[in-house]
Amino acid sequence: MPAIDTNQCPLCQQNNLCAVNGNQPCWCVSRDVKRDLLTQVPAALSGKSCICKSCIDKFDFNKVINKS
Structure with missing residues (x-):
């Protein structure tokens, strides 16, 4: 199994900064983070790196939109 890049968002694979x-x-x-x-987050990546801003x-925005 390849090493987990902790600088990579587990959802979009971009730099999480x-x-x-x-x-x-x-x-x-x-x-x-809700x-x-x-x-x-995929189970194999859970708790290994941060989700990016x-x-x-995007998730928070969609939650607001879906409530209205």
Whole structure:
């Protein structure tokens, strides 16, 4: 099995721009990621890398649109 790239979003495979292991707090620690979105991550990638801002924003936007 190939190594998991922790810089890659598990949903869209783009760079997740996560810097959780950096010197400054990363954007990802302050974002509310909905459980419904987390369940869309393939089991083999769950908890291995962060979902990117774009995927989180798209999911949140679609949730708002679907409620109206």
